[in-house]
Amino acid sequence: MKYLDEYRDAGLARALAERIRRRVTRPWVLMEICGGQTHTIMRCGLPELLPSEIELVDGPGCPVCVTPLEIVDRAIEIAGRPGVIFVSYGDMLRVPGSRSDLFRVKAAGADVRIAYSPMEAVRIARENPHRPVVFFAIGFETTAPANAMAVRQAKREGLENFSVLVSHMLVPPAMRMILRSLANRVQAFIAPGHVCSVMGFREYEVLSAEFRVPIVVGGFEPVDLLESIAMLVDQLEDGRAGLENQYSRLVTRTGSAPARRIMEEVFEVTDRQWRGIGPIPASGYRLREAYTAFDAERLYGAGTIRAAEPPECIAARVMQGLKKPADCPAFATRCTPGHPLGASMVSSEGACAAYYAYRRHTAPEVPA
Amino acid sequence: MTTFTCPAPIAANDTILLGHGSGGKLSADLLRDIFLPAFANPLLSRLEDQAIFEIAGARLAFTTDSFVVKPLFFHGGDIGSLAVHGTVNDLAMGGARPLALSAAFILEEGFSLADLRRVVDSMAQAAARAGVSIVTGDTKVVERGSGDGVYINTAGIGLVAEGVNLSASNARPGDAVILSGAIGDHGAAILTHREGLELDGAIASDSAPLHDLVDAIFAVTRDIRALRDPTRGGLASTLNEIAAQSRVGIELRESAIPVHEAVRGACEVLGLDTLYVANEGKLVAIAPAEKAEAIVAAMRRHPLGEESAVIGTVTPRDPGLVTMRTAFGTTRIVDMLAGDQLPRIC
Numbered sequence: 001m002k003y004l005d006e007y008r009d010a011g012l013a014r015a016l017a018e019r020i021r022r023r024v025t026r027p028w029v030l031m032e033i034c035g036g037q038t039h040t041i042m043r044c045g046l047p048e049l050l051p052s053e054i055e056l057v058d059g060p061g062c063p064v065c066v067t068p069l070e071i072v073d074r075a076i077e078i079a080g081r082p083g084v085i086f087v088s089y090g091d092m093l094r095v096p097g098s099r100s101d102l103f104r105v106k107a108a109g110a111d112v113r114i115a116y117s118p119m120e121a122v123r124i125a126r127e128n129p130h131r132p133v134v135f136f137a138i139g140f141e142t143t144a145p146a147n148a149m150a151v152r153q154a155k156r157e158g159l160e161n162f163s164v165l166v167s168h169m170l171v172p173p174a175m176r177m178i179l180r181s182l183a184n185r186v187q188a189f190i191a192p193g194h195v196c197s198v199m200g201f202r203e204y205e206v207l208s209a210e211f212r213v214p215i216v217v218g219g220f221e222p223v224d225l226l227e228s229i230a231m232l233v234d235q236l237e238d239g240r241a242g243l244e245n246q247y248s249r250l251v252t253r254t255g256s257a258p259a260r261r262i263m264e265e266v267f268e269v270t271d272r273q274w275r276g277i278g279p280i281p282a283s284g285y286r287l288r289e290a291y292t293a294f295d296a297e298r299l300y301g302a303g304t305i306r307a308a309e310p311p312e313c314i315a316a317r318v319m320q321g322l323k324k325p326a327d328c329p330a331f332a333t334r335c336t337p338g339h340p341l342g343a344s345m346v347s348s349e350g351a352c353a354a355y356y357a358y359r360r361h362t363a364p365e366v367p368a
Numbered sequence: 369m370t371t372f373t374c375p376a377p378i379a380a381n382d383t384i385l386l387g388h389g390s391g392g393k394l395s396a397d398l399l400r401d402i403f404l405p406a407f408a409n410p411l412l413s414r415l416e417d418q419a420i421f422e423i424a425g426a427r428l429a430f431t432t433d434s435f436v437v438k439p440l441f442f443h444g445g446d447i448g449s450l451a452v453h454g455t456v457n458d459l460a461m462g463g464a465r466p467l468a469l470s471a472a473f474i475l476e477e478g479f480s481l482a483d484l485r486r487v488v489d490s491m492a493q494a495a496a497r498a499g500v501s502i503v504t505g506d507t508k509v510v511e512r513g514s515g516d517g518v519y520i521n522t523a524g525i526g527l528v529a530e531g532v533n534l535s536a537s538n539a540r541p542g543d544a545v546i547l548s549g550a551i552g553d554h555g556a557a558i559l560t561h562r563e564g565l566e567l568d569g570a571i572a573s574d575s576a577p578l579h580d581l582v583d584a585i586f587a588v589t590r591d592i593r594a595l596r597d598p599t600r601g602g603l604a605s606t607l608n609e610i611a612a613q614s615r616v617g618i619e620l621r622e623s624a625i626p627v628h629e630a631v632r633g634a635c636e637v638l639g640l641d642t643l644y645v646a647n648e649g650k651l652v653a654i655a656p657a658e659k660a661e662a663i664v665a666a667m668r669r670h671p672l673g674e675e676s677a678v679i680g681t682v683t684p685r686d687p688g689l690v691t692m693r694t695a696f697g698t699t700r701i702v703d704m705l706a707g708d709q710l711p712r713i714c
Contacts, residue, residue: 001633010695045698090639090710103707107383114710116563116638222696338393338706348710358700361686 007221016226017049034192035062035349042354044222057321058351063139065343065350072097087121088136090114118150125162137164145259148266165296173283188232190218193247200255205243212241219247276315276343313342325355387707391601418462429464432523444572448490455524460579464526466500476515498577531590538593539614543682544660546653549675550626555645576649593654604643608704620680620692
């Protein structure tokens with residue numbers, strides 16, 4: 001496959017690993033932000049290729065993982081209402097709420113459907129004018145434009161039976177929170193390429209300058225990630241701290257203006273709760289006033305659901321790079337993908353789940 | 369190393385999820401918690417794709433399978449041919465030549481007779497090509513809305529070749545893992561059809577009867593440890609079952625596993641891993657390493673085994689675990705999935 005195979009080339013990967021090995025003189029802690037990047041790193045076993053000085057820690061960028069328990073509970077509650085067609089991206093269906101998950105309410109009779117795009121939900125609403133259709137609009141800046149477009153389209157068509165349950169997160173505020181923390185260990189970041197393809201990387205230039213931290217906008221294939229790491233190691237070893245763009249085949253400094261325009265038309269910035277991490281100011285989107293008719297939270301009653309995370313889960317520290325999945329006594333024993341205790345085990349892109357699926361054979365034994 | 373199984377018990381008030389039919393961990397839970405305790409007997413507890421028993425000096429294989437595929441007609445096959453091939457293959461994986469099949473139809477009120485005729489004609493053709501007769505059957509009709517047009521159950525009996533003793537619990541360290549061709553064709557054909565993906569050159573299901581290919585293997589040697597067809601749950605699930613039942617590790621070489629380019633592209637678009645995508649015309653053979661080369665050569669001469677290859681080895685390390693040497697020279701786990709594969713959000 002063109003544009004993919006060259007970024008999965010084993011020879012190129014080994015050459016980059018060798019370049020990193022030659023360049024590195026002391027330990028560095030690097031964080032990849034996006035869950036898709038974590039997935040590739042684990043799946044390809046990239047840590048095995050890297051010198052022991054390079055420690056990769058996995059960031060908070062798995063959208064499924066950081067969707068708050070309360071929102072999952074609300075989704076389950078709405079999906080269970082008579083007549084509702086609830087439409088979601090596939091990997092949200094298995095995410096456990098406090099008592100159930102969307103697969104289970106489906107089995108109990110709810111009409112829950114998987115879609116690859118929110119426009120499919122708009123089509124379902126058009127075809128079922130007498131039934132309420134709710135789309136679960138989650139994700140980062142990557143999914144926000146498509147979700148915004150679906151809402152705008154529904155408004156244009158006057159689809160009164162369509163609404164969205166919004167839980168959109170923004171990446172830069174989460175990075176800022178990590179960098180501000182006194183416990184922070186992260187010395188350089190691989191910024192999420194797909195988010196930057198929409199947003200550009202000006203926000204990351206600001207972060208890099210403000211905190212004097214190297215940031216490379218990186219892609220998602222193994223060669224992309226190794227090249228990003230090599231670029232970060234060069235900066236760290238040189239004592240530089242700037243913004244560089246590895247993913248230039250998709251990302252420009254200003255991003256996609258049309259995509260941002262539609263997001264800005266439909267969404268406005270709001271405080272958001274991050275599962276496993278807690279509240280972060282100005283870290284997400286909600287629907288603007290002009291679109292509140294499409295807000296499922298308003299339509300179906302707002303925020304009385306409260307839920308608490310299991311106290312032994314260390315997901316918050318894992319997602320800030322302070323702990324590794326295998327540091328957790330519950331990892332792979334009381335907490336597995338089939339029975340997740342917390343945020344980073346619930347989706348295959350979560351750090352704990354990816355580590356469990358691909359790397360647990362390399363984990364040091366942890367007393368249970 | 370520690371074992372990492374932490375099965376969540378099925379609670380009394382719980383219900384069946386789609387994932388219970390995925391061939392993954394949820395399916396295994398259902399067997400372990402509901403069916404095996406209720407039906408307990410030595411033939412069933414072997415957990416093979418077929419039961420094998422002796423009657424009047426003949427070793428017979430007996431198996432059954434139900435088919436609920438949507439869409440009913442797809443590129444490379446339909447529910448009818450699939451229902452024949454599936455049961456023929458379950459017999460073949462026990463080393464048996466099929467003797468006779470049954471066919472039971474659950475029809476939905478309102479289903480088109482023309483479509484039924486098409487399905488039945490396809491079954492008849494598939495049975496004729498496989499050299500097996502459909503000798504008994506049953507028909508039931510359910511109310512509109514209680515079925516998807518047609519569900520088919522087939523059962524089959526077959527005669528096990530002499531000197532053959534196949535079981536997923538027979539794999540031994542040092543054995544070779546042989547695969548008969550590219551993976552994921554069937555699942556990718558169904559999924560691209562379902563999602564309405566327009567690809568250059570449609571992907572055809574690999575649905576095919578495998579007993580002739582098995583004969584080609586037996587012509588080289590009958591000293592085969594295990595045969596399995598990696599259907600739902602794909603190659604990964606099948607190998608995990610063998611590793612668990614034989615209490616061995618299995619180490620795969622990623623670069624040795626054939627995947628057709630169109631299938632790779634479709635799975636990339638759909639966000640799926642080909643290792644977990646269904647096949648309906650492929651087999652995995654576990655065989656003594658010294659015979660692997662001759663077996664692969666014989667399989668490659670057969671039209672259904674042209675892309676056969678040794679894809680890995682059985683090891684004494686990490687019993688129950690399947691690992692893969694990636695193209696980058698690193699190692700990763702190839703896990704059993706809990707339920708169906710879900711498309712990822714990004």
